[in-house]
Amino acid sequence: MNSKHVCVLGAGIVGLATAWQLQRDGYSVTIVDRAAPGSGTSSGNGAQLSYSYVQPLADPSIWAQLPKLLLAPDSPLKLRPRLDPAQWRWGLSFLGACNAVQSRETTARLLALAAASRTALEGALSELSTHCDFSQTGKLVLQPTLAALEGARQQVLLQSQLGGAPQEVLDAAQCVAIEPALDGYRQHFAGAVYTPSECAIDSLKLCQSLAEALVRKGAQVHLNCEVQGFRRERGLVTALRTSAGDLQADAFVMALGSDSPRLARMLGVGLAVYPLKGYSITLDVDPGAGAHSAPRVSVTDTRRKVVFARLGDRLRVAGMAELVGHDRTVAPERIQSLADAARALFPACSRFETLNPWAGLRPATPTGQPIIGRIEGAPTNLLFNTGHGALGLTLAFGSAVQVVNELG
Incomplete structure (x- = not known):
């Protein structure tokens, strides 16, 4: 059982798939979003x-x-x-x-990521109790x-x-x-x-089903919660500053879609999204x-x-x-x-x-390749999962596996 606590920023399909994979791999998970699960671009x-x-x-x-x-x-x-x-x-x-x-390079990378995503989503659907059309x-x-x-x-x-x-x-x-x-x-x-x-598949229904399953298995979910900034210490993010107070974790994953660049700039990080x-x-x-x-x-x-x-x-x-x-x-x-x-x-x-x-x-992103994992100049305990363009639903579970592998 992994004792690490990971906070996922974003309750769209990419963030929830990441939280699902983290929880399956034994991490303690907190999810933060300013709206209901899947109610943004995923809906x-x-x-x-x-x-x-x-x-x-x-x-x-x-x-x-x-x-x-x-x-x-x-x-x-x-x-x-x-x-x-x-x-x-x-x-x-x-x-x-x-x-x-x-x-050609982008096509090759996306095909590999999509293949991993198919396998991971099929595994998730076999465990979820809803059909999601x-x-x-x-x-x-x-x-x-x-x-x-x-x-x-x-x-x-x-x-x-x-x-x-x-x-x-x-x-x-x-x-x-x-x-x-x-x-x-x-x-x-x-x-x-x-x-x-x-x-x-109905992405909104899938998001709602994932959120319900995550909560049943112990995840903490903070909705209607605005991220206002970060607390940092010795090159690490130690807590999120939010409208609900500070949220601490060992690691953080930014999966906020097109809002990710705004939050990343608070840390001096530029994202080409x-x-x-x-x-x-x-x-x-x-x-x-x-x-x-x-x-x-x-x-x-x-x-x-x-x-x-x-x-x-x-x-x-x-x-x-x-x-x-x-x-x-x-x-x-x-x-x-x-x-x-x-x-x-x-x-x-x-x-x-x-x-x-x-x-x-x-x-x-300009190339069509999503930004997944750690990036240079960012705190080392902050990982990214964003920039999927029109393929967010397709690639969500594959990119979640990649994030968890890099975190491990």
Whole structure:
């Protein structure tokens, strides 16, 4: 039994997965967050567990898209320059990472981390008492043109060489055979990459289940608790200063997503993490519309940059990536764009009476590689677990294992 006490900052999926792994390895755990478990970026994400399709946003193809990203009002990827030095630093570093060598290196690291994450999450689900709308129905990544499909074929080949799971490149007819709900949209895509082993899960339900299990097994959870600073002694963090008083521990893990840089600056540490704003809607599937009205297989439409994931009797529709700072405002035009995408692909999937609109901030690094473990210049008993971008749900449990291994 490990006698060390670890305090985890953050009760999103990354923080809770870390706390879960720590507790399983015998650590005493405290969790601190200013809100309820999973109520931030984890509450409305795309719900796909994308273990085998981890191509980073920083890719050579960005250069050709740059004019549209900067200027087009309806672009699914939106870069809006602000008077924010952190945004400019991040943006320039991001463009520097948009090359084939960096993209390949990032893909390799993310595939390895995703494989570890799959194993760890499956272990956690076997111990949790709730289902969390988990499914393993595979995923289709739709490509709009033959040229795009050929580019996807090259990515599949790369991922195969790097040890990725089996994937197939299919034409449109083969896609519809796998997911009949796509029949009315078949004229709008040339084919897709199909990964039979991909999964989906309700991240909020998973967070709530993890938090409940952690408390049952003795974890201390401080919610509605603001971190106000740190107490340091001889190069170590000895306590958090919070709105609930000082919280002491032997070690600390910062898993605060896009808020991590603000807290890290209190310790003189710079983190290359900036928020990528995303949106989602969650539709009730129309039970009277027929078995093939809504997809069972997860779908990503690369033309629209929108993902679809079935969560029981609901359909999560998510997309967009906006480099616009820390604004969490839910933009009506973005929500309408997601609703239009759902109607275009799956017109009979829902009555569209309630959209459940949501916006959240994904913490992203320029390369797409998360920051995991100790970093130079930070107190040695402070570890980081942040910067997962759009893959936070996918990578949470793998990065948790990596943090615990480094802590040990």
